[in-house]
Every structure is written in structure tokens, then in C-alpha cells.
Amino acid sequence: MSAFGLHGTRSDLWLRLRRNRNACIGSVLVVLVVAVAVGAPWLAPFSHENVDMLAVWAPPGDPHWLGADGLGRDILSRLVVGAQVSLLVAVSVLAITLSVGITLGMVAAWYGGWTETVVMRTADVIFAFPELIFAILIAAMLGPGTLTVIVSLSIVWWPGIARLTRSLVLSLRHELYVEAAIACGTPTARILVRHLLPNIIAPIIVRASVGVGFIVMAEATLSFLGIGVQEPQPTWGGMIRDGLEVLRTDPWLALSASAALAVTIVGFNLLGDGLRDILDPRVRER
């Protein structure tokens, strides 16, 4: 059994991606959000810090297409820069949790014994708390800031990756090609990277893609609660909080930030679901 590999050629994968509706819609939304974040300096019509007292709570129109907030700052510009912040957090958390989670999961599965016990019991302890609540707890202890968001979300999210990696490695470690590699003298690190990693990476990619949805949402929650990314840095969570107080009279701020958040989360979740259908042959056959 080849288990969890990315089979076939690149073009084959591309074809299957195009045939899958979820993956298509998801990737369009994701590309859109990423493009907005990357192109923020050119896309934002105003500086996101530009205070204009004449435009306080301005409704959508010219020149503020989505209106302005309580300090007269352009909402569209702040949304666009907010995408940057959200994705920066998501990418950082992914980078940390994937490297930590994959490494620890592989080592635990390969060596077993007390190494496995220490790693997996630690993961279990973190797993025992609801992710978001534990993240809020850690963030509250560390004090607000972008780094706090990244650290707290990384702490709650690596155990999932470690568990997934461990179970995938356990299912493959007695494959004959792994035995063959041991028998011909391949060093352990090389076996893990060269033989196991490529064969387990597909489900991890799926997990990471769905995970971005969670991370973006969690970042918004922390920022909403005021223990996340801080002013003057615009964040979608913070914008929703500011807009909530005036939702009846000037709903534009809260609504536009919520919409941006929704599009991003739905996009990554659809992409993740689509990728799972494409990459996991057992699901595809159903």
C-alpha cells in the first residue's frame, strides 16, 4: 500500500483540483485573500493610520468606499492591511506548529518508549483543554501583542499535528520499503525525511489548510477580546469590536470586517475539504 502519497504527475493533480468544486471555490477565495494581503500597499486607497476627523463614521461612498471608522480612518484600507496581519499570524503559526509537530510526532512514533510517552502525554494535556479557551488563557498571561497571538496559538495547535504525524508514521513504519532502508544502512534521519515524510505529507497539508481557518478565526477572537494584535495595527477582530458598539447606527465597520473574516475562513476550509477529497484516495472513491 502506498498509503498517503501524492500520486501521479503534477498535471494530474491539477486536473483533479479543477474538477473538484470545493477546491476550486476555496482556492479562488484563498488566492484572493493572499493577493489582497500581498498587494496591500498598492490596493489601499488611504494609509490605514490616516485620521480624518471630518470623515468620522462616514457611510460608504466617495472617497471612502466602505466608509470610515470612529477616528475617520478608511475602512477599506484597514481591511486590506488587516488581511496582512491575519495571514502573517497564520503563516507564522503554521511554520512553527508544522515544524515542531511533524518533528516531535515522527520522533515519538519512530523511537517509542519514554520519548513517545513524554511527547504524547504533553500533547494530551494541551489537548484536554478547548483550543480557543486555552489560547485565551495563555494570551492573557503573556500580555497582548502580535507575538502573544502567535505563541499562544502555536502552543494549542502543535499537538494536533504531532498526533496526526505520529499515527501516520506508525502506520507506515513497518512498510517493507522502510525495513529495506534500514537493512541497507540508511541513517534514521534520512529514513524519516526521505522515506516517511513524502508519504505522510498529504494529510498534513489538508490538516494545515483547514487549520488556517481556525488560526485566522482564533486570532480575530483574541484581537476582539483585546488580548491580541494591538492598535494602531488594524485587525479584523479589533474592527468588529469597535464596530459592535455602533452596530445599529453605523454597521459598515463590523459588517465589512466580519465579511472579510468569513470569506477567508470559508475559503481555507473549502480548500482543505477539496484537498482531502483529491489527496485521499479512500475518500475519493465514495
Added chain:
Amino acid sequence: MAVEPLLVVENLVKDFEVGAPWGGGRRTLRAVDGVSLTVDAGETVGIVGESGCGKTTLARLLLRLAEPTAGSVRFDGRDITHATTAELRALRRQLQVVFQDPYSSLNPRMKVRDIVAEPLENAGVAPAAATARVAEVLATVGLPAEVMDRHPHAFSGGQRQRIGLARALAPRPRLVVCDEAVSALDVSIQAQVLNLLRDVQDALGLAIVFISHNLAVVRHVSHRIVVMYLGQVMELAPEPALFSRPRHPYTRALIESVPEPDPRARGRRRVLAGDIPSPIAPPPGCVFHPRCPRAEARCRAERPQPRVVGEATVRCHFPL
């Protein structure tokens, strides 16, 4: 003094703990029980036995993929029974393996070139030299050099087994362990691979340990044959003697159970009754006695020790 054989195995034992890790359910399964054998350079030793008789465990012990509970394995005069991973790594080049399943023994994500070159790279061969050697060894097993850029799924079972064989031969090993190396193949392909093995052996002076449940296949390739039952060696004899004059009742039963294609040559077949006993609770005395047509009281009480009868070494109180 005679030169020591390439591989010397003495009284090898491997136990597995089975059942719950706590409470009273823990018991010991003795998969390999006091196996001794030798393999000379250029010689093929066949190991036959039914499923579950410890053949594959024995193979893993010879390759040091598992550590024996007791006994010793000496390769080229060096004791490798408890060698560390690092010490073994230096030896791996001389000690290669071909596995049963040609589908799972090749990494689906790697190209043929990288699969076959792996033992070479581990031995520190430079990439260019490794590629040249891969082409050479692929030619030996009858595959063109173009296959190097393909992935294993592009090949049939027989071709994959050739790739597995090429990987084993690439570092010019002195001993190759073939664990059911042809069992997954069609009969016609089996013959090709077996003849190939023999050619390679003649050309390189390779020692081979050939493990199979198929007596006909083992007979075709082996110089000496080891018959295993429930983790023990029942009989060890040169190939002609084992078939012309089997000394152990189990060996005879095995030989008689081989299907005879000529109906006129078919004699009265004595088929073994019963199943292999559980290795967790092996029978007292001779492990074969519950199924042995010649068992007597002594067989039920006293475990026979290996002894030399004619050309064979037999573990039986009443050899034929």
C-alpha cells in the same frame, strides 16, 4: 584449520512478549528456537517451512533488523549479535535483502535510480559513480537504463522484484537474504527471477539465504536446505540427500505434499493431519509429535536434540 563460513548462526532464539503489557495476560512467544546453521561464500541455503514457523523472524535476525534473545550471529568472522546501529551500518553494504512483496518494498515516491542507489549512497559512493553502477546492475537484472527516471508504480510485479534485486546487488554484497522473494510472482516470472539469482551467484560468488514456503522453489536454487517447524530446525541436509533420503518424518511429509504433475507417478499420499500448534504453548517433548505418524511415548516426553545422521542433521528420536 578450515576457513570459517561467511555466516555462522548458533543457537539463535527470539522471544516475543504477547498479550496485555500488564496483568496476567503476558506470555512469551518463542518464534525462533535454537537455530544453528552456516552459509559459505557462493552457497545457497534454502529455508523451508509452513507459515508461522519462524522463517521471516529468522531472516530479520540474520539481517539484524531484530535483536536475538539468545544465541549468536557471526558474519565474516565478526560477532554481530549485539552490534550497535553504527557498527551495523558499516556491515549493511555486504549484507543485503530482497523482500517478499515487490509492491510495498519499493518506496512509491522515489524514482528507480534513487531506490537502487540508496545502499550505494549510504556507503559513500559519489552520485555519478552511483548512477553508473545503477545502470550496470539494472542491466544485470535485465532492465534498460531508461527505467531509472520512473516511479515504481510504472512496473509490473516481476519488474519490481527485479528492481528490488538490483537494489540488493548494487553494493556488491557478499550475502543476500531472499525472504519469499518470488512468492508474490507468477510461476513463469518466478523461474526468470530464480535463474537470474543463480546466474548472479555464479558470476559473483554470492552467498544466498533463500527463504520460502515452496519446497519446489527451494529445491531449484539451494545447495543445502533447512527444514523449519515451530521455530526449530527439524532437518538440515544437502539438497540431493534431503529429497532422496529425507531423515525427518516432517521432511518426508513436506516432500510428499508437493503436488505431482504426473498422475501415473502419484503414489499413496500421506497428508499431515492437524494444524501447527501455537508457539505460545508448544507441545512438550518433540514439537512435531502431535502430528507425527511415528510418534512414541519418548517423543511426547523428551525433546530431541540435533544429531548427525548420514549427511543430515536431524532433530528426531527416530530418524528414518
